[in-house]
Amino acid sequence: MEDILITVGVTAAAAALALIFVAVTHVIIKKLAAHSRLASELAEHTHRPVQFAITLMAIQLAVRFTTADSAGAEWRRHLLHALVLLVMAATAWLIGAFLVAFEDLTLSRWRTDVPDNRRARQLHTQVVMLRRVTIAVIVVVTAGVMLMTFPDVRAIGGGLLASAGLLSVVAALAAQTLLSNFFAGLQLAFSDAVRLDDVVVIEGEWGKIEELTLSYVVVQIWDDRRLILPTSYFTSKPFQNWTRTQSAVLGTAEFDVDWSVPVQDMREELRTLLEGTQLWDGRVCVLQVTDAVGGVVRLRALVSAQDAPTLWDLRCLVREHLVAWVRDRQPSAMPRWRAEVGDSRGDLSWQWGEKRRPPRERPAAEPPDDARLFGGSDDGEERSHAFVGPEEPVHTH
Structure with missing residues (x-):
């Protein structure tokens, strides 16, 4: 009984000293955290694992040196074995915490809440993937080492290694999708x-990548729904990535109007609207006639914004404003069906006779800049060169 009391007392003292040491070290690191980002990450992520690991090692040493390895001390071997397993688990937790701290330190230098964050998002994706892989590897290796401390498992290890080839084939077939x-x-x-x-x-849905794991991808749809897809979907099927090279994107707003619409006036109205809103990034402002069949003229307004959510609001604003402009300022340009009755030389404004037909204006030699998508500005010229194919070879005879 005296030996047991000594063991318990020494063990409790060792655990208390370990906890005091960890607490003092944690306070020192927190004071350094005000001047060091690394110290801040270490204080946040490694306090608990260090506390458990050092306390368990202190308890293990106290038990080992205050008890004798006698023939009847079977409890001592079981207790030390359990403490060794706990120390292994705490050490694995500590290694994982250190890795997470260094990964967070790396990510803190690359902000994603800035307009041009393509490189930062790429780094975040890679670091998150590496974190998941390393933690999985640490867990598997630690579990394997812990199992090898059991004599029975170590004895059958040779047989397992001999059949590892067959087992790996069966496992690969069973976990092909995984x-x-x-x-x-x-x-x-x-x-x-x-x-x-x-x-x-x-899949016909517009959203952003919210979570990217080794098994699935979560896409946050614009209306706050979540679309969950297997990771292999993105390597086997086509999809649109609007921010592959940059966050700035282009968008359209189309209108079917009457043939009498003053296109240039509407183009100037679009330019005035965009110059008065902060949603426009100042790159692209183009109004073009893309079709003229079926009794209506189709106009397409092409605008640009710094990112996809801003572009959505800008497109809605362009539609609302130009619809109101046509309704209030150019009501004759609203789409309609015509049925001509009587003499076309009548006095009504829509009855165009020879004497009432306005003189035909000569078309401009060059369209205005805001009527051209591929040209007319530096951005348009760059877009034009990007979509031009290779030059035809010159054959000489």
Whole structure:
């Protein structure tokens, strides 16, 4: 009984000293955290795992040195074995905490709440994937080492290794879908095909990548629904990525109007509207006649914004404003069906006779800048060069 009391007392003292040491160290690191980002991350992520690991090691040493390894001390071997397993688990937790702290330190230098965050989102995606892989590897290795401390498991280890080839084939066939998603997740993370917060159009839905794991991808739809897809979907089927190279995007607003619409006046109205709103990024403002069949003229307003959500609001604003402008300022340009009755030389304004037909104006040699998508401005010229194919070879005879 005296030996047991000594063991309990020494163990309690060792655990208390370990807790005091960890607490003092944590206070020192928190004071350094005011001047060091690394110290701040270490204080946040590693306090609990360090506390458990050092306390368990202190308890293990106290038990080992205050008890004798006698023939009847079976409880001592079981207790030390359990403490060794707990120390292994705490050490694995500590290693994982250190990795998470360094990963968060790396991510803190790359902000995603800035307009041009493509590189930051790519880095965040890769780091998140690496974090999941490393934590999974740490858990598997720790579990394997813990199992190898049991003599029975160590004895059958040779047989398991001998049949590992067959087992690996069976496991690969059974987990074919899981493995395909796993490797697809790694491919997405390092091929830069899709990143966190990328704006995508997939399965007819428009949204952004909210979560990217090794097995599935969560897409936040614009109306706050969630579309969950297997990772392998993005490597086997086509999808639209609106922010693949930059966050700025183009969008359209189309109108079917009457042939009498004053296109240039409408173009100037569009320019005035965009110059008066902060939603426009100042790059593209184009109004073009894209079709003229079926009794109506189709106009397409092409505008640009710094990101997809802003573009959505800008397109809605353009539609609302130009619809009101046609209704209030140019009511004759509203779409209609015509039925001509009587003499076309009558006095009504729509009855155009020879004597009432206005003189035909000569078309301008060049369209205005805001009537051209591929040209007319530096951005238009750059877009024109990007969509021009290779030059035809010159054949000499």
